Amino acid sequence: MDFRPSPRAAELAEAVQAFVRDEIEPVEQRVRRADAGDGRWQVPPQVRELQRRARAQGLWNLFLPAGHEGEYARRYGTRGGAGLSTVEYAPVAEATGWSFLAPYVFNCNAPDTGNAEVLLRYGSPQQRERWLDPLLDGRIRSAFAMTEPGVASSDATNMQLTAVVDGDEVVLDGRKWWTTGVGHPDCSVLIVMGLTDPGAHRYARHSMVLVPIDAPGVKVERMLDTMGFFDEPFGHGEVSFTGVRVPLSNVIAGPGRAFEIAQGRLGPGRVHHAMRLVGLAERALHLACERALSRTAFGKPLANLGGNRERIADARIAINSLRLLIMHAAWKLDTEGPMAAMSEVSQIKVAAPNVAQRVIDFAMQIHGGAGLSSDFPLAAAWTAARAIRLADGPDEVHRGVVARIELAGHGAAR
Structure with missing residues (x-):
């Protein structure tokens, strides 16, 4: 086993470390104080500026995986325009862990990275065009809705929110919570895990559905604190879905594949x-x-x-x-x-x-x-x-x- 990063990966990790030390760390306290005030659910201008600088240096979308990034890394991403292996990205991820702001500044924060990888690996061309392009471009943010307040969500087969196929639509009813990222002012889409076929094999009952946050019937009921912290401006929300209808084409990879x-x-x-x-x-x-x-x-x-x-x-x-x-x-x-x-x-x-x-x-x-x-x-x-x-x-x-x-x-x- 050779864990040494490639020369390019080592250079990227060093560049990220320098950017965190020189650009991000000096403004952390100011941003944290701004988050605690009236602008809690807004993105401070200095953070937008940090994103602009990081992107100008090619320190953007560094998480894009080798073998799956294709045109996206070249269009939106990283120095050299190619994705990193998991071993190569690991020291980059460590460098971003130094500051709570860093993953967001580099467009490498969860759950956006996971959602982007879902769309890269499983999304249709139409889904990628509508949601992945603006996500990698930093124009929108996303959330992942899986955990539910009414069941033991450590067993994902317990999920009860329904995502029922009705002709050329999917109808969602139920409630999720700890939906990370839903408080961000740019959050535009949720990937929602729902029960589609209760009679199928237990690992083929659920689907993942792309749901616009402004779809009729979607309501952020409240934002949840984690031991007093709200994780602004992303946050964790409790979200209800009442008769939410989206096109069947919004199901990722097809029903039952969650x-x-x-x-x-x-x-x-x-x-x-x-x-x-x-x-x-x-x-x-x-x-x-x-x-x-x-x-x-x-x-x-x-x-x-x-x-x-x-x-x-x-x-x-x-x-x-x-x-x-x-x-x-x-x-x-x-x-x-x-x-x-x-x-x-x-x-x-x-x-x-x-x-x-x-x-x-x-x-x-x-x-x-x-x-x-x-x-x-x-x-x-x-x-x-x-x-x-x-x-x-x-x-x-x-x-x-x-x-x-x-x-x-x-x-x-x-």
Whole structure:
């Protein structure tokens, strides 16, 4: 296994790191304060300007996957106009994890990246023209509506919102929540997972449907906070669908194919999430070390008190170990595909947010009261890491996949 990025990928990662350090980090606090005010659900002008500069430098749509990007990378994207492998994109994703703003500035934020990959892999030419082109161009944003308030959504076969085929239309009725991105002022389309055929095989009952946010019957009931944070200007919403009619051509890849699409979507996207968490943990450790050396208590630097040196060492070991685990999963996705990498992908979905959460918690502790405030990015970072332990599937589900595959190697039946 050779995890070294190609020269182009290494150059892109270095360029992203420099842009985050020189352009994004200096304005983070101003943007965060603007988000907390009356303009919470608007995009501050300085962020639009950062996007313009990033795009001018070719640091745009870097997530576009090798082999699937074609004309889109050349038209909207990256330096050299070709997509990266999962292994190549991993260090780029880590660099964007340093700042909560960076993925959006580079047009590489979730759920837009996953939705774009769905359209790249499974969308029709008409669907791509209407939704993918403006998404990659930055003219619109998207949301992904899967989780429901009335069922245990950790089992996706439980989804009850209906997407019933009626002639040349699909009719949607039901309610979703934790629909990420629906609060953004540019959000124009939702990919909605709905029940189409209750009598089919449990993995062929559901469909993914493109639903314009302004379609009659779509209503954002409320925006949800995550432990007090609203994740402005994207947000997580509760959305109702009442007799929503869209053309049958809005069904992605055809009725009943939602689980097939989800499996194709989640592999690379989970590497993106995990590597962003590595970047987040790296920043937390960086802040912890700076604080430990610059503050004194009881006549000593904080670094020399209470086992903090050991905690710093443990954090470094954990981050480096996590990075290698993720790179192995990325390599297996590239070489053997999503089905062969199911255990590895589930492993990183457990490990990444848990490692990040522990490192960030240590950094918060060493900052004292400041670590709980919005003067530092740590409280929001901890919340993000904690939320991802549910948002991309609960730890228990991923551990179950790892255990099932492990035990199968010893002859256990599913």
